[in-house]
Amino acid sequence: MILIDKFNNIPVEKQNTIINAALKVFGKNGYKKASVNDIAEAAGISKSMVFHYFGTKRDLYFYLIELCGNLIVGEVQEKFDPGITDFFDRIILTSEIEMAAAKKYPAAMSFLTSFYLEDCEEVKADIQAILAKGEGDRQKIAFDGTDFSKFKEGVDVKLVLKMLMWITDGFVNSTKNNEMQDYDKAYQEIFDCLMLLKKNLYKEEYLKD
């Protein structure tokens, strides 16, 4: 039985506990300062089990990268609909995708952003390679084909876009600290926020729904 199969053969619930612990510790501390001790403790298992399942710290790290990558790609493929052109509906869509990912692995986003900015020499090269391969701009996927014509005259759409990014970023940040369990409530908050903006930034003729 080869390393990672051992991990795949334990109960899924336990797998998720370990994955979430590892995502959290790596996400918070970055590769170098994240210690296997911390991960094991957060997962409630002994350190030797981590090595038993994954071989090395490095292998665990790249296992998580692939896991999260597939998770996001999967969610996008499942949920994303290029037929939706409304700006706010697009934002809602991407929020839903992120929310679904966070529901499965709460620390996934924290991990992915830390991974994106990782600069530890020991893993930097491989990360650059991975990032280069998936260079299909998030921004492009998210906003290509979006209809910007519904905004009132004088509204700086680029600024709105930037603002929305800050909002979602700040929101994700605020949920990172307090253990947010109620994702539906969280989603409702973001949704209300978007509706408020839509209502006040769109021309009136587009506000029927």
Next chain:
Amino acid sequence: MILIDKFNNIPVEKQNTIINAALKVFGKNGYKKASVNDIAEAAGISKSMVFHYFGTKRDLYFYLIELCGNLIVGEVQEKFDPGITDFFDRIILTSEIEMAAAKKYPAAMSFLTSFYLEDCEEVKADIQAILAKGEGDRQKIAFDGTDFSKFKEGVDVKLVLKMLMWITDGFVNSTKNNEMQDYDKAYQEIFDCLMLLKKNLYKEEYLKD
């Protein structure tokens, strides 16, 4: 000559380099995982100099807490005006305060938030004591006496407030990564953002200025 005086006697520019390096490393890693080696390297001095100036890692940490605390308090006392009751003017005011602080020590906010959430046993008790003393709610200072009557009917002011917090939080976060030097430009972005919201969320009779 007592420890910290040695630090006060070196050129101010060098002091600031060291302070900023320490704020950055502590802010990023938290107390425990921040190493004096990293701080010294970021500051471009040898590790022994850090101990020469501050005695211990712990002393340096609390020196920074007091420094940043005084910095913020000073900025608030200098800039805050309870006569300003307009919601957005208040937000702008607090943004200006934060921006002024960031201009002096770019990593100050990062450090203060990490300090606020610090849970390392070695310093936790003293931090709790400090936080308890300054329990004059930020929120209260920021919004007591604010005039919320200018908003359009149906605008959920609480939601706006929450949104604004996310925006500033997300904005600060986005500046943390890329070395933002141009604070005036950054300020302009936040300012534009607030004006956009004000223009679209206030009743029309309040939009003269």
Next chain:
DNA sequence: AAAGTATAGACCGAATCGGTTTATGATGCA
């Protein structure tokens, strides 16, 4: 009972930790 498996804890050498001592060169003052 034998053989294999999951697991925790002891353990390893190497690296890093916070912190100290030492060596060196500059500075100031006599």
Next chain:
DNA sequence: TGCATCATAAACCGATTCGGTCTATACTTT
């Protein structure tokens, strides 16, 4: 000039922690 003080970096210290391995034990499966 000579002596003392200082700033500074590098070498160094014991202790801790690191990533990773080994061992002992309890539990399954046969």
